Amino acid sequence: MLNTRLTDAERDTLHADYRHLHANPELSMQEHRTAEFIEARLGELGIEHFRCGGTGVVGIQRNGDGPVIGFRADTDGLPIREDTGADYASSATGTLADGSVVPVMHGCGHDTHVAVALAAAAAMARQPGSWAGTVVWLFQPGEETAAGAAAMVADGLWDRAPVPELVLGQHVFPETPAGTVALATGPAMAMADSLRVTVHGKQSHGSQPQDSIDPIVLGVHMVARLQTIVSRELPPQSPAVVTCGTFHAGLKENIIPDRAEFTLNIRTLTEDVRERVLAAIVRIVNAEADASGAPHPEIEELYRFPRLHNDEVRAEEVRAALREELGEENVFTAPPAMGSEDFGTLPDSAGAPGVYWVFGGFPADLPAPPVNHSPHFLPVLEPTLSTGVRAALAALGYSLGR
Known part of the structure; x- marks a missing residue:
């Protein structure tokens, strides 16, 4: 041994x-x-x-x-x-x-x-x-x-x-x-997807908003609406996180810019929830663009983390080995x-x-x-x-x- x-x-x-x-x-x-x-x-x-x-x-x-x-x-x-x-x-x-x-x-x-x-x-x-x-x-x-x-x-x-x-x-x-x-045991850590969304508008002078399609207002509506995916589209028993980590737009306070850009980080535990959330993101940002008369945004994948699944049988074998080595009181069961x-x-x-x-x-x-x-x-x-x-x-x- x-x-x-x-x-x-x-x-x-x-x-x-x-x-x-x-x-x-x-x-x-x-x-x-x-x-x-x-x-x-x-x-x-x-x-x-x-x-x-x-x-x-x-x-x-x-x-x-x-x-x-x-x-x-x-x-x-x-x-x-x-x-x-x-x-x-x-x-x-x-x-x-x-x-x-x-x-x-x-x-x-x-x-x-x-x-x-x-x-x-x-x-x-x-x-x-x-x-x-x-x-x-x-x-x-x-x-x-x-x-x-x-x-x-x-x-x-x-x-x-x-x-x-x-x-x-x-x-x-x-x-x-x-x-x-x-x-x-089973799902141990979440899958992760990071996306960059580029929102296209129409540039104008800040005093003439009627001549613009404001990508900042449009992007803000997108980010706010995306929060409803977890709160209103997924069952409470299906954990997910949708985070907007960055939002960038414009160079001067009296210019409505022609674009805005934000990045998203999405965490899910199962493939079906992942696909449901990603599809909802595309649906929402496109619908918000339509509502503002803007082109559909560009959605770029930055990176993707795979699932981390602990095999049920082998995880229990490892758990037994860890308990024998460290003592049962020092080996905890972790949630995903x-x-x-x-x-x-x-x-x-x-x-x-x-x-x-x-x-x-x-x-x-x-x-x-x-x-x-x-x-x-x-x-x-x-x-x-x-x-x-x-x-x-x-x-x-x-x-x-x-």
């Missing part, structure tokens, strides 16, 4: 790796130094590896005949200026697609995911007599943009690596106390979250079940822990990191342990 406890040297390396990764974040699909760091660590462990999806790294840890299990750790940081005050805080910068230079930090805990996965791989390399089979370590870029998992699959991931019978993943989370984990992940692309593309859970990162007595994507997001080192390693090894050991 796998020993889930790290040696003192392994724990020191875990902490050092985490601090290094936290201080050196990189933007989505630009994780070049992070990939090199992972490759170096895998090389030290004697684990074969290859690049996949640009800045993704796949490690294949073979140990005789047995099941093939995938384990995913995402690697990208966020365009956030860190404000934690830690001595290993990030001062890194990155360049966005539009050429702007921005501060970068690990504001979602992906540094913990990488450090924990590397530590788990090291623990398994130390005790080959305790398990049998193959672990496919999936160090995935670009989770924040939903680009990374798809890029790895498009780059022939499952043609180049053994196809797993199960894919596992985990994420540090502020609302789960450090030292504990939470696991959902309206946040989104592209983890589901990996098991779905392999035709395998997936199981994904969260582990806590902040003390239970902290009244208001920083949320993911906050400039103050800094999980406590322990028991956060050790819990992540123990959970990973317990879940892997359930399928691979001798």
